[in-house]
Amino acid sequence: MQFHTDFSFEPLSGRIGLNSHIVTVGSCFAEVMGHRLANHKLSVLNNPFGTVFNPVSIAKLLTSALHGTIPDENLYLERDGIWFHYDFHSSLWASTQDDLREKLIDRLQQTADALRKADFLMLTLGSAVVYRHIQTGSVVANCHKMPPSLFEKYLYAYEYLQEDLKRLMKTLNRANPSLTVLLTVSPVRHTRDTLTINQVSKSTLRVVAHELTVWNKWIQYVPAYELMMDDLRDYRFYEADLIHPTKQAHDYIFGKFADSAFDAELRTFVTEWTQVSRSLAHRPLYGEQSPAHQQFLTKLETQLETLSARVDVSAELADVRSRLQQGEKERLNGLGEIA
Numbered sequence: 351m352q353f354h355t356d357f358s359f360e361p362l363s364g365r366i367g368l369n370s371h372i373v374t375v376g377s378c379f380a381e382v383m384g385h386r387l388a389n390h391k392l393s394v395l396n397n398p399f400g401t402v403f404n405p406v407s408i409a410k411l412l413t414s415a416l417h418g419t420i421p422d423e424n425l426y427l428e429r430d431g432i433w434f435h436y437d438f439h440s441s442l443w444a445s446t447q448d449d450l451r452e453k454l455i456d457r458l459q460q461t462a463d464a465l466r467k468a469d470f471l472m473l474t475l476g477s478a479v480v481y482r483h484i485q486t487g488s489v490v491a492n493c494h495k496m497p498p499s500l501f502e503k504y505l506y507a508y509e510y511l512q513e514d515l516k517r518l519m520k521t522l523n524r525a526n527p528s529l530t531v532l533l534t535v536s537p538v539r540h541t542r543d544t545l546t547i548n549q550v551s552k553s554t555l556r557v558v559a560h561e562l563t564v565w566n567k568w569i570q571y572v573p574a575y576e577l578m579m580d581d582l583r584d585y586r587f588y589e590a591d592l593i594h595p596t597k598q599a600h601d602y603i604f605g606k607f608a609d610s611a612f613d614a615e616l617r618t619f620v621t622e623w624t625q626v627s628r629s630l631a632h633r634p635l636y637g638e639q640s641p642a643h644q645q646f647l648t649k650l651e652t653q654l655e656t657l658s659a660r661v662d663v664s665a666e667l668a669d670v671r672s673r674l675q676q677g678e679k680e681r682l683n684g685l686g687e688i689a
Contacts, residue, residue, distance in 0.1 A: 355580045359610035362570055364530050367613045368392070368660060370469040373461070375412065377403050377476030377536040378594075379574065384472070386604045389627075390620050391661040395464040398457055399491070400439020403476030403540075405511055405555070407437060407491035409518040415462040416525045421454045424486050429494060436483055436490035466526050472572075475559065476536040478551040479543050480506045505551060512558050519562060519569060531569045532611075533559045537578030537603070539593045572611075574603050619660070626653055630666055639680035647674050 366372070373395045374384035384396030399411050414421070425436040432443050433450045442457065444450035465471065480489045481501040493501055522529055535555045540548045552575065563571045578587070578595060585592060587599040595603070608620065629650050634643045651670045654663045 354583060357581060359573060359606050362611045363567065365613035366470060366611045366616060368616050368619055371464070371467055372470045372472065373464050373468045374472040375399065375402070376408055376474030377401060377538060379534065379536040379538060380472060380474035382600050383604065391623060395461065398461045400441040402439065402491045404478065404480045404489065404491070404506065405475050406480055406489045406506060406514055408473065409514045411437060412518060413521050415458040416465060416521055418462070421451065422488065425483070425488060425490070426450065427494060427496065429496065434494045436488065436492065436494070439492050440494055465522065465529070468526065468529055470530050470532055471522065472532045472534065474534045474536050475555040476538065477540045477543070478506050478511060478554040479503065479540065479547065505547065508554050508557070511554065512561065515558055515562060519566065523568065529568065532572050533562065533569060534572045535559060535575040537575050537595055541593055572607060577603050577606060626657070630669070639677045644674065644677050647677065
């Protein structure tokens with residue numbers, strides 16, 4: 351007897367390897383996936399524009415990056431002495447407009463460079479509901495807690511959304527013909543838009559994603575939304591706000607993704623790295639100086655030195671060596687006290 355719908359992702363036609371370069375862009379789910387990929391020592395530029403929910407703003411930002419277009423001068427704003435830009439998340443801010451402009455141009459250039467050498471772009475679409483800045487007529491990525499009267503909120507028309515994303519895909523393919531785009535619809539529920547509009551919004555995004563994958567082999571769909579809705583399908587897999595998936599849900603979705611997307615070498619490495627990560631997180635109860643713990647750290651240092659030929663573990667090595675030195679200091683201080 352089955353009590354839930356169990357399904358796995360279709361294997362990707364091109365697998366992610368240990369040396370793959372990845373960019374993630376979109377909703378907070380893109381950032382969650384990016385963090386997990388980076389934690390497995392993959393090369394990731396993770397959500398460089400901050401959380402961006404709507405595909406219109408995602409398309410605008412990625413196109414601007416690849417075309418070398420500077421941020422719209424009409425969309426800067428100052429609030430409480432801090433400068434923001436309506437096309438970017440509030441995590442990108444500065445004390446002056448000039449400083450912010452410089453920061454945003456640098457972020458766009460960084461993204462363009464990463465996209466041109468990337469093997470995979472994970473693009474997570476969060477909502478088809480958009481906010482249009484009335485004064486400029488521009489759809490914005492973030493309202494930055496400005497008065498609601500400055501914006502018009504509406505469901506973006508399917509036809510326009512389809513055209514925006516088609517143009518984006520052509521731009522991406524011209525810039526990097528080797529790029530594989532992994533499309534996902536975010537499993538985060540936008541209940542502030544009401545449950546009925548949230549359903550229409552997600553359905554719109556899903557249809558557009560489907561059509562893009564049907565006609566382009568280099569665009570593939572990752573069914574994270576379906577996994578949350580049909581496999582997990584239980585409020586215990588949501589945080590207390592009943593909107594965001596729990597860590598357990600993210601772990602489950604990422605595990606399914608890794609099974610379908612990682613090549614054999616990377617899966618073997620992930621198993622090995624998981625054990626090393628647990629060792630790195632271990633802290634002794636009674637300081638670093640005990641002979642058994644120093645032996646444990648020495649073994650860990652050797653493991654990291656071996657891995658350093660394949661991935662960058664310089665930060666982890668520095669941490670272990672610092673702990674070894676601290677243990678030696680504690681041991682010598684202990685001997686001094688005895689003397």
